Amino acid sequence: MSVAELLTRAREGDKGALARLISSIERAVGSGERIELEGVWSARPRFVVGVTGAPGAGKSTLLDKLIGAWRSLGHRVGVIAVDPSSPFSGGAILGDRVRMQNHTHDPGVFIRSVATRGALGGLSRSVPTIVRLLGAVGFDVAVIETVGVGQVEVEVVQEADVTVVVVTPGWGDAIQANKAGLMEIADVFVINKADRPGVRETRRDLETMLDLGHREPRPLVLETVATTGLGTEEVARTVLDRADELAARGVTASRRATRRRREVEDLVVERVLARVEHEGREVLRAVEAGSLDPATAVEQLLALLAVRAAPEDGAQERGKVAHDG
Ligand SMILES: Nc1nc2c(ncn2[C@@H]2O[C@H](COP(=O)(O)OP(=O)(O)OP(=O)(O)O)[C@@H](O)[C@H]2O)c(=O)[nH]1
Ligand SMILES: [Mg+2]
Structure with a gap:
């Protein structure tokens, strides 16, 4: 099937066609070949949300809840899980598949993992195009989830218009996020696993670093227990509201x-x-x-x-x- 045919089918809601298109994009980016996708260049989902944080912080569990909340608000959600350490792609990372499987049969949700490619720092070159593609086929919320808090994650997540950094209490995550440069790119901090001790200290660390950063608008700090869903609806709403605010202030455009x-x-x-x-x-x-x-x-x-x-x-x-x- 040609790329144009796949695109038509993906626009009609065919997730298999969308998956194949993404594979084509990844292959093309990997081999330096050029493929043309009619009308995709200028397409972009209304909300492009980056989610990053240390391995095991609960990003996927949280995202599973966020997807549910956004779906109830009527949004269509496309997720790209970027795994910098994995040379494999095409299909979901096993753990993510398990934690987000609530949504696999929902036509309004698309989840796909991509491996990172490209010579420069392993940054996934295909991400910007895949994000546009998600917009072109009707997803108004696109999520880029990354594993880890290194340079690659910072770069990948900068493709987002609003960025969520997930930290956990009691593990020096706030300090680590600061070192990794996440204080500059986070728009919303989520202290997940708030059922564990050390939430207050983590919040204090974050607020102190935010005081020093003078970011406008000041990033928000929210708490969740992703496993039970506590606080997750507020995160879902806050993230989209913040995205709108950043757009209204001209931050998104720049x-x-x-x-x-x-x-x-x-x-x-x-x-x-x-x-x-x-x-x-x-x-x-x-x-x-x-x-x-x-x-x-x-x-x-x-x-x-x-x-x-x-x-x-x-x-x-x-x-x-x-x-x-
Ligand atoms: N106690 C507690 N455990 C949680 C919470 N959220 C997630 N977990 C658990 O933490 C573990 C890791 O969760 P994931 O959602 O896979 O974390 P992740 O950040 O996506 O992990 P990677 O994709 O490997 O980076 C799982 O066993 C979850 O059940 C929470 O709020 N409280
Ligand atoms: Mg995950």
Whole structure:
């Protein structure tokens, strides 16, 4: 089936077609091939929610409850679970499948895991396109869930318009979140496992760090027990409200502008590097051997690329999206 046919079916609600499209996108991004998805470039779900936090913090359990709450509010929810450590994709991570299985038969919920690919820091290049695709086929809430709190997670989650950081009491999570740079990107903190001791201390740590950060609007701190659902409906409502507020203040627009720019920059770097490795092998070898200095090598490589840039790089038609890995 062609990509165009898959897209038509996905728009009609065919989750299998959507899954196959996502696989095509991942393959294309992985191999640097270009696929065109009519009308996808400009599509975006109304709410793009990032969920991150340390492994085992309860992200998936919480998300399962959030999905339920958003569904009752009439939203259609698409989830991308990004696993930076896994080379595998296509289908849900087993644990996530178990915890979110309440929704597998709901046509208004789509859950899919993606592996991270790409040369630069393992960031999943396919995420921005998959998010657009979810919007194009009618999901108005897209969730990007990541495992862990490292650099990759921060990057991936920056694709979101509103970011939820899940921490747990008593494990120094707040401090760790701070170190990982999550204090700058979190819009809502959720202290999950609030049935355990240490909630007050964790809240105090977070509030202290937020005092130092002077973020506007100030990130919110909520508490949940995801396993029982305590506090989760409030999180579901708060996250969407905060997303609307960020949009109204113009924060979302400026984040998106930065993101679009970075997406292009990343793709350019990746593509140029791929060509350098391929076409500039001899120059690189001379540098490795010490017979060519770096500055001259750069000049030679750029000249090499400039000569061969033109043929396949025709101007793109508007409304289409290219995947150049
Ligand atoms: N006591 C308690 N346990 C919880 C709570 N929320 C989740 N758990 C448990 O914590 C464990 C991890 O939950 P997950 O939802 O898989 O956590 P996660 O953050 O998605 O984990 P990874 O995907 O591995 O990073 C499970 O055994 C949950 O049942 C909570 O509020 N209280
Ligand atoms: Mg999980």
